[in-house]
Amino acid sequence: MIEGAKWKRWVFFYIPLSAFVVSLLFPFYWMAVTTVRPDSELYRPWMAPNYTPFWTTRPTLEHVRGLLEETLFSTWMWNTMFIAIVSTLISLFCGLLAGYALSRLKFRFAGSLGTGIFITYLVPQTLLFIPLADIIRNFRLGDSPWALILTYPTFLIPFCTWLLMGYFKAIPRELEECARIDGASRWKAMVYIIFPIAVPGILSAGIFAFTLSWNEFIYALVFISSPAQKTVPVGVTSELIRGDVFYWGQLMAGALLGSIPVAFVYSFFVEHYVAGLTGSVKG
Amino acid sequence: MAPVHIRQLNKKFDEVHAVNNVNLEIHDQEFVVLVGPSGCGKTTTLRMVAGLESITSGEVLIGDKVVNDLAPMDRDIAMVFQNYALYPHMSVYDNMAFGLKMRKFDRAEIAKRVQEAAGILGIEALLKRKPRQLSGGQRQRVALGRAIVRHPQVFLFDEPLSNLDAKLRVQMRVEIKKLHDRLGTTAIYVTHDQVEAMTLGDRVVVMKDGFVQQVGEPLELYNTPANRFVAGFIGSPAMNFAPVTVSEANGALWASNEGMRIKVPAEIAARLKPYTGKECVLGVRPEDLRVANATDPPELNLDAEVEVVEQLGSEVLLDVKVGPTTMVAAVEPTVRAKIRDHLRLAVNPERLHFFDAATEAAI
Numbered sequence: 001m002i003e004g005a006k007w008k009r010w011v012f013f014y015i016p017l018s019a020f021v022v023s024l025l026f027p028f029y030w031m032a033v034t035t036v037r038p039d040s041e042l043y044r045p046w047m048a049p050n051y052t053p054f055w056t057t058r059p060t061l062e063h064v065r066g067l068l069e070e071t072l073f074s075t076w077m078w079n080t081m082f083i084a085i086v087s088t089l090i091s092l093f094c095g096l097l098a099g100y101a102l103s104r105l106k107f108r109f110a111g112s113l114g115t116g117i118f119i120t121y122l123v124p125q126t127l128l129f130i131p132l133a134d135i136i137r138n139f140r141l142g143d144s145p146w147a148l149i150l151t152y153p154t155f156l157i158p159f160c161t162w163l164l165m166g167y168f169k170a171i172p173r174e175l176e177e178c179a180r181i182d183g184a185s186r187w188k189a190m191v192y193i194i195f196p197i198a199v200p201g202i203l204s205a206g207i208f209a210f211t212l213s214w215n216e217f218i219y220a221l222v223f224i225s226s227p228a229q230k231t232v233p234v235g236v237t238s239e240l241i242r243g244d245v246f247y248w249g250q251l252m253a254g255a256l257l258g259s260i261p262v263a264f265v266y267s268f269f270v271e272h273y274v275a276g277l278t279g280s281v282k283g
Numbered sequence: 284m285a286p287v288h289i290r291q292l293n294k295k296f297d298e299v300h301a302v303n304n305v306n307l308e309i310h311d312q313e314f315v316v317l318v319g320p321s322g323c324g325k326t327t328t329l330r331m332v333a334g335l336e337s338i339t340s341g342e343v344l345i346g347d348k349v350v351n352d353l354a355p356m357d358r359d360i361a362m363v364f365q366n367y368a369l370y371p372h373m374s375v376y377d378n379m380a381f382g383l384k385m386r387k388f389d390r391a392e393i394a395k396r397v398q399e400a401a402g403i404l405g406i407e408a409l410l411k412r413k414p415r416q417l418s419g420g421q422r423q424r425v426a427l428g429r430a431i432v433r434h435p436q437v438f439l440f441d442e443p444l445s446n447l448d449a450k451l452r453v454q455m456r457v458e459i460k461k462l463h464d465r466l467g468t469t470a471i472y473v474t475h476d477q478v479e480a481m482t483l484g485d486r487v488v489v490m491k492d493g494f495v496q497q498v499g500e501p502l503e504l505y506n507t508p509a510n511r512f513v514a515g516f517i518g519s520p521a522m523n524f525a526p527v528t529v530s531e532a533n534g535a536l537w538a539s540n541e542g543m544r545i546k547v548p549a550e551i552a553a554r555l556k557p558y559t560g561k562e563c564v565l566g567v568r569p570e571d572l573r574v575a576n577a578t579d580p581p582e583l584n585l586d587a588e589v590e591v592v593e594q595l596g597s598e599v600l601l602d603v604k605v606g607p608t609t610m611v612a613a614v615e616p617t618v619r620a621k622i623r624d625h626l627r628l629a630v631n632p633e634r635l636h637f638f639d640a641a642t643e644a645a646i
Contacts, residue, residue: 172366172368174364174365174366174368175368175370175371177333177335177355177362177364177368178362178364178368178370178429179370179381179385180334180335180354180355180356181333181334181335181355181356181358181360181361181362181382182356182361182381182382182385182429182433183356183382183385183386183433184356184381184385185354185356188385192381193370196372197370197371197372
């Protein structure tokens with residue numbers, strides 16, 4: 001808390017904070033307002049006497065209904081959900097084992113292997129999709145969810161590995177040594193001692209991985225072509241913009257509904273997630 | 284309960300030779316303390332016994348079995364760590380039961396053993412708590428409890444009291460001692476605190492730079508240190524050292540420097556004879572110095588100038604300047620000395636130590 005005169009608190013704390021909050025939340029507000037705005041208001045010119053850009057006088061669910069009934073939105077939701085969950089699980093599993101090995105086991109090239117994994121994470125997706133597209137085509141995986149489930153881990157695994165590696169390093173080595181003296185094999189010590197303690201770290205890695213795959217755009221755009229296989233980000237942008245016509249109401253409804261699962265996941269695990277990032281093990 | 288034999292044990296980390304040819308025979312039911320400054324290899328030695336560190340060369344035997352290639356879980360040992368290493372997500376009961384569960388003991392037996400250990404350590408009331416709800420002393424008790432429920436062959440302690448405050452440390456030290464008397468399990472205890480080593484150990488192993496300096500009973504180390512390092516490490520306040528030249532005059536040996544001239548008693552003189560005309564190091568413990576009175580023979584006296592007076596109540600520590608060297612004298616609390624006073628101190632002739640100036644070995 002900022003100490004001192006009242007005006008200081010306002011100038012240095014409340015005003016900057018509210019400016020920050022407002023600018024962060026405004027796009028979401030805009031999204032919500034546009035979703036429930038009828039078309040007649042949407043296309044009203046700005047000099048019209050009853051122009052109300054920041055609110056609507058006649059809210060309607062017309063766009064949501066249109067989105068769910070006239071487009072494949074619910075299919076895209078299921079596709080995205082399925083792809084995000086499966087690729088997150090794969091990445092978490094590999095990340096857990098790799099992160100543990102890199103942080104705890106002593107073997108040759110452990111350090112350079114860790115760096116190598118990190119470097120693959122730094123290769124931009126906008127470059128990586130070109131060779132990956134070739135691989136996907138050779139394995140005849142194009143236009144199926146597996147094209148994405150198997151390519152998302154290329155950036156999710158390095159990410160999970162590094163996040164978990166850091167987390168495992170923060171867990172005192174003695175805990176595991178003690179367990180191993182107590183009668184646990186390395187595997188059991190890992191499962192009974194290390195993983196339960198690392199739950200906040202695992203959760204934050206999982207949430208991040210889920211969000212990254214939920215929001216992923218370029219692979220989904222390149223590897224998927226038929227509308228029924230698309231994910232939400234690609235489906236909304238490719239199917240709701242027809243030629244030069246923007247279906248703003250449906251676009252915003254799609255964006256709003258599409259961000260609900262992620263928001264839900266975050267709010268549900270927010271405490272673990274913060275603990276996971278600030279990484280503290282007390283015992 | 285089993286003896287532990289350590290034979291020609293070596294540990295090399297890339298550049299560092301952390302443990303160098305350590306040989307130790309630890310008898311059944313014995314309490315052996317490894318002591319030394321940090322980086323002396325004591326913890327590494329303990330960890331090799333535990334199986335947490337690979338052995339570069341040499342052998343470790345527990346009972347009559349070579350355990351070099353056994354996993355820690357198969358060595359039948361229990362270890363207590365400096366930071367307690369309690370499993371933070373488990374209750375005290377589960378912490379203590381974990382080792383038994385891993386070894387597939389049945390429920391009733393686990394409950395019985397945990398209750399028994401909790402009773403010994405006075406932590407029955409804490410069994411349902413999580414480690415973070417415990418104080419430092421309670422945590423260390425739980426860590427001890429987790430070790431004793433297993434009835435292992437050997438207890439390993441890695442600086443278990445270093446994280447506790449001074450008062451609690453003394454109290455827990457007594458408890459560990461009692462616990463050992465009660466259970467009689469062979470114990471290896473690592474510490475950097477020589478007081479802990481002296482009070483707990485049946486025998487004490489002093490280490491430095493990966494080498495064992497001396498192994499012996501506490502008083503043996505105190506009275507007849509093998510070298511200058513052990514002499515300075517064991518005992519508090521530490522032994523005073525002064526470089527002296529040995530010379531012969533009037534049929535006796537004399538140790539002298541600019542500030543002192545002391546007649547070497549006959550029994551030490553025999554050993555010191557070869558050093559006549561050479562330099563060596565005189566060692567005298569603070570408690571072997573006292574304020575001289577008129578009857579003290581002058582050839583055992585030192586002229587000292589007081590630099591600092593430390594009142595401890597039971598005794599007074601005088602930091603004094605004797606010629607070029609600074610010494611500490613632990614004298615009677617009745618002595619009223621002030622800074623810059625000149626005193627005559629008498630040494631106890633039977634308790635003089637001499638060390639080779641080059642090799643630092645005791646003469």
